[in-house]
Amino acid sequence: MxxxxxxxxVGAQPGLEVAGEAGDGAAGLELAARVRPDVVLMDVRMPGVDGLTATARLTAGPDAPRVLVLTTFHQDEYVFEALRAGASGFLLKDSDPAELVAAIRTVAAGEAMLSPAVTRRLIDAFASGRLSAPPEADRRLATLTPRERDVLVEVARGRSNAEIGEALGIATGTVKVHVNALLPKLGARDRVQATIVAYDLGLVRPAR
Structure with missing residues (x-):
């Protein structure tokens, strides 16, 4: 249901099409390999192959789809494991339809999507030491240009490309270029890992 x-x-939204449905992780992996979707909505708890395992397998391959994890469970371990597995977003199932559609469009555009509650947990986890930056992040930070560092700080504050462009006085397209350049320099898979790096290295401090 x-x-x-x-x-x-999803099917009722302009520009969105449901490529297929699957009832468990194994079937979802097989279906994704066949229809090659842009975005996968993934449940956490499923029979057989669970959603976290399926997410890790999906995102490990070339041209991997973006994965948006949906769950009724919001314990920290699910959030962190989903992000470590390669998820681009994490949304609770009690989110309203408009929030769901916006999240799909956000991850499809290559950005990370976390609900405000999840973002707060992520920052709290960093502050408590449960999350850490990728290895050698300090050295990699030195490879960033001054503008890329500015963009990283804004990414860590949870701003979209458009909001970053407005804050820094540059075009949205230029922001995207900087984000795409700084991620591999930091060894970060996505904006979420880049955010962890920024907090870990003291570029941004958790709000108190």
Whole structure:
């Protein structure tokens, strides 16, 4: 019933198409390999291959789809494991339809999507030492240009490319170029890992 409801919401949106549905992780992996979707909505708890394992396998391959994890569970371990597995976003199932659609469009555009509650947990986890930056992040930070460092700080503050462009007085397209350049320099897979690096190295401090 939940899956049918999600499919109905997504299928009714302009520019979005439901490529397929699967009832467990193994079937989802097989279906994704066949239809090659842009975005996968992934549940955490499923029979057989769970959503976290399926996410890790999906994102490990070339031209991997973006994965948006949906769950009724919001314990820290699910959030962190989903992000470590390669998820681009994490959204609770009680989010309203508009938030779901916006999240799909956000991750499809190559950006990370975390609900405000999840973002708060991520920052708190960093502050408590449960999360750490990728190895050699300090050395890699030195490879950033001054503008890339400015962009990284804004990314860590949770701003979109458009908001970063407005804050720094540069075009949105230029922001995207800087983000795409700084991620591999930091050894970060996505904006979420880049955010962890920024907090870990003291470029941004958790709000108190």
């Amino acid at each position: 939940v899956r049918a409801g999600l499919a109905a919401i």
